[in-house]
Amino acid sequence: MSTTCSAQGKIILTGEHAVVYGYPGIAVPVELFTTVTLTDDSPTLNIIFSGVKPGVNGEWYVRTIVKLCEKTLDAPVTGTVTIQNTVPLGKGMGSSTALVIAVCRCLLGEDCEVRAREIEDAVNPGNSGLDFAVIWHNRPVLFRKGQPTEFVSLPADILNNATLIDTGMPKETTPEMVAWVRERKETLQEPLRTIGHCTKRLLGGESLLTILPDHHRAQVALGVVTPEAQALIAEIEKAGGTAKVLGAGARTGGCGMVLKLPL
């Protein structure tokens, strides 16, 4: 017997880091999938990644989620867990939360929202809940920490002609980036407020094309955009486009995915 469940990746349009402090953010699901299959074919637990191999950390991450599910089930999980993934790993598109949700759905059943959220908090400490909200509901969300998630309807063409640019794998994890911003949050009030205000502008009907430059500059002020990604986005802006880093960003290494929109 086997069970298959999946979850999609996400793009944060506005709100990175600011959502951790109660500012509003908007995120949309994207057609990239994490699919988890549990096959009842072994007395022990095997974890197989088909396609992209995430390395030892990836296997450890899945084993940790499975262990937390076992606590809920009060029984060991046995068989083969196969993971197929098209969400870029560790690049700000929700791969770690999509894995939590897909594994929990597969092992605990589709109505596992409360426990899946607890497991998300255990494996991704310090998260705001935005990634979980958009990936769980698989709909565009207006998120404000501590308040019920709202669903938003955005212009259907909002991401028409958008492209994703892969700037490489950040050296820091999302929890590390969130913790680093938190350490300095007293001095970062202005960029955090600006990012929150970008969400309000989007809700008010302003185009992303005029919002993204301010959002990007606020992310730079937070210190989460590497010099290389800043140079790339400066080139894009010089050529008449606009862009921002998706997700937590980075201090060193790649800066994950950059969302680029043409003018």
Ligand code: MEV
């Ligand atoms: C990560 O995808 C988005 C951050 O705002 C962290 C969070 O909201 O949990 C950086």
